[in-house]
Amino acid sequence: EDQVTQSPEALRLQEGESSSLNCSYTVSGLRGLFWYRQDPGKGPEFLFTLYSAGEEKEKERLKATLTKKESFLHITAPKPEDSATYLCAVWDSSGSARQLTFGSGTQLTVLP
């Protein structure tokens, strides 16, 4: 069974203090790893898709990387508006699995 573990559960940063969020996964065959941002009371907002180890994607202050066992979401010089819950999900190519399996998320708070 696919497993996705995110750490830390919660992270508080000062504005401008860079850090990384971790997503470790166990799947039979990774077809894609996805990062989403979720604001309170709203649906997840798509950020990145990573398909193979070594791949990197960037968007503004966010950079996602992927290895064979985990993915990192690096946040450079965060701002208060980056505060949100960041969710990681995997798409498994094995069997008949068609759904995304999500981790529990990292709740990020950026203090001004």
Add this chain to the structure above:
Amino acid sequence: DTGVSQDPRHKITKRGQNVTFRCDPISEHNRLYWYRQTLGQGPEFLTYFQNEAQLEKSRLLSDRFSAERPKGSFSTLEIQRTEQGDSAMYLCASRAANTEAFFGQGTRLTVV
């Protein structure tokens, strides 16, 4: 707005009542998902449609839950005889083949 649309955004119901939620996916997306999310957790897969066919259901989906996508466009999720444990955010997502999933804003259900 060409995103995924869900209705209603909020629903309060008494225990034992039936409720129905609607999801309108992005028009060119033939794949549609329902997820459930409780506080502090990631979205949990409920069911998956490809066009009008329901191809996958979670083991967690009790027989009180039923979903339809009659014409391969919008979908409905019905919960019969609601229980307090059904209180959650119900999320709908859609995607095209081999693309990321886009989520709606969700329906927040409160069972009192």
